[in-house]
Amino acid sequence: MSTDTPAAQQRIPEKSYDDDVSTPSGSDSNFEDDPVVLHARRSVEVTGRDREILDEEEEREKLLTGESVKEASKGFFSTRYKDERHGGNLSNEEKRKSRRLRKRRRHVNGSRHDEEGELMYEMEEGGPISYSSSQASESSADLDKLDVARPPMSKKRKLALWHIVTISILALFFLLTFGAYKVSHKSRTRPHLALQSNGTSSFAPTTILVSLDGFRADFLHRGITPTLNQFIAEGVSPKHMLPSFPSVTFPNHYTLVTGLYPESHGIVGNSFWDPDLGQEFYYTDPARSMQPKWWSGGEPVWVTAEKSGVKTAIHMWPGSEAGMEFSATYLDKFNGSESLPRKTERMLGLLDLPGEQESAGLALRPQLIAAYVPVVDADGHTYGPNSTEIWSTISDVDTMLHHLFIGLEERNLTNLVNVIVVSDHGMATTSTDRCVQLDDLIDLDLVEHMDGWPLYGLRPKNPIDLRGLYDRLLVESQATGNFEVYLRDENMPERYHFSKNDRIAPLWVVPKTGWAIVHKEDFDVKKAKANGEIYHPKGLHGYDHEHPLMRAIFVARGPAFPHTPNSRLEVFQNTEVYNILCDSLGIEPKPNNGTLRLPLKPVGLHADKSTSSYDAPVDLPPNHTEPQASNDPSNDDHSITADESVVAEQETKNKEAMSKFWAYVKAKMKAAQAWANKVIEALKGGSKGDHKHAGEETPEQGEPS
Missing domain, CATH: 1.20.5 (Single alpha-helices involved in coiled-coils or other helix-helix interfaces)
Structure with missing residues (x-):
């Protein structure tokens, strides 16, 4: 290809030459081989290089003084190509010299200068520069200058x-x-996370959680729970634990193992309607309720544990049979007729399984055992929370725990295994005289779904009827004071945490503690009173979760709770239990509504004089009706409203009966002691008459039987 092409001319680097030196013309071959010419050419090149260095210094000075690259480049190119722009032409010899010099520079510096120079211009100017045909012929020498004197960094x-x-x-x-x-x-x-040995086996952090459904906090003060009271004396506990609203079984048991309010985990009642699914949840129908779609709002502790590689055993816990993604390693389905001794055997049997160190391919011991005990709740519903039968049931449950603790002691696990005993809610006595006939207050034909019990959530068929139903119920509520009425999206008490879920009905009727909302399909109040019928169940819960009769329990002991025995905690809500369980096992809990973490911080001892007194909550008898509530807004919306004289009279009767009972016991003990003394004296003295008289000793007359 000819070297005189326009493209070749455009790429001539003008500053490679000295303007004062003339270039001889002639044949390329003769000119190239002549030593004199070569020497002259080298001199010209050296002079040109000196000129180039001066130009570079001048260009660097311009750049350092703040001139933009674009302006400098314009001046640079305008000087470089002034001969061409004004019609100046280079001779053929000059063109050849330019080509040779350009090749030599490319050989030394490589083609990288062209690329880096172009990139530098694009970066500094915020985008690629459009060059004219003359500007596109920039030489490697000019790009060398950019390498030596790079412009200041742009903003x-x-x-x-x-x-x-x-x-x-x-x-x-x-x-x-x-x-x-x-x-x-x-x-x-x-x-408490290191492996510990009981002498025969190594134990990883292990926790037993026992739930006593329906065990009211004041049941601990009836003198029939020596095991639980000793457990409190050895462990750490608050005076009571608050359930979540509504205070019913399924929502609270799922709160205990997820740390979430019912509005957050989605099990908002024992029964409720889901408008998105178009289906009803009903707790006693496993075909409907034990499906994963209902339980997706929270992650129970056994799932958290299994994901973390911790094996779990769940014994009849509400919701454990829902077929979640991670099921418990050992899962016992609900069996309401299972005996209490069998539950104890099951828990101890799980502890007897080999640990990871001794398994040798056998079943591994679980680190979390959660057991559900329903009998106190069942008998509380059937007989009432103050019945003779419930006293016997409470005693049986205490005996079950006694056998569990004895089993731990026999295995040398008392100080190695954490034990947490909780309940989900309390219980209140009901009465036929404390029933609100819902049919007499509103037109139930306007209602499509009724959720819950003994409180009711109402879903009107037509949303336009919602306000009318609320207004009618509000008038009756203010007139009688037997129940409260709330709109989910307007005036639901914030402390209930019961509004942020579509499964919660838009209108709620919440009875006062001890009252029940009924409709004639289930219970006709007028007919029942006329016929002397008794309302069943005799015990109910589901009321305001802060009412004293709804209080639950929490007691803990073990290596995760290294506190002074009989330590007392501030009262807390059952949303805190999930975090405590996770920390006791050494696993990270999922986000939840709880805030407590181990180690717990006691505020004193239960034996402290300032806090050792106990005020028993008032549970109204079956034949008593509370007076109408005052409309005074200063009254606490969850205070006890029973007439003080009636309450005082009832308490006086209870104290008198208890006093007579203990007087009777003491009299019998004294009589037995006197009889024993006389028998001993008769044996010593050989007095037959005295012996006969001692054997005929009878209790004093007039003592209660």
């Missing part, structure tokens, strides 16, 4: 660099903070 690049540095610092700070948290968290739970 955009400075800002980008600042962002990168800032983000890096923040990321480093986050990593350091997270690392410190992990270290502190590990150190907080480390003492």
